[in-house]
Amino acid sequence: MEVKKTALAGTxxxxxxxxxxxxxxxGITIDLVSDVKKQFGEAIVARVKQVLSAYDITDAMVKIVDKGALDSVIKARMIAAVQRALDIVEEPKWEVL
Known part of the structure; x- marks a missing residue:
């Protein structure tokens, strides 16, 4: 799917x-800013790529500013941002959950 607009989720x-x-x-460009990047950076990037893959997104620029979020929070924020960027908020892809 093609990212139609810039979208933001989280605080x-x-x-x-x-x-x-x-x-x-x-392609996919991921910019990660995190105090725990050294310990969890690879896991965060892997979760980001997993969500993008679930939506068949092959071209996107993703900026992540992590403040110590759990994996489930990262996934939820990614799903929210992707659905906003794809403009499918009214028709979510439930199988991704």
Missing amino acids: LESSDVQVMISPNES
Whole structure:
């Protein structure tokens, strides 16, 4: 699926994550900012790629600002941002959950 617009989900509060997804023409680009990047950076990027793959997104720019969010929070914020970026908020892809 094609990312139609820039979308944002999440906050910069402690234990949350802010996700911004924008259109991109050259594959997947992930920019991760996190205090725990050294310990959990690979796991966060893997979750981001898993959600993008579930929506068949091959071109997107994703900026993640992590404030110590749990994996389930990262997945939920990613799903919200992707659905907003694809403009399918009214018709969610339930099988992704």
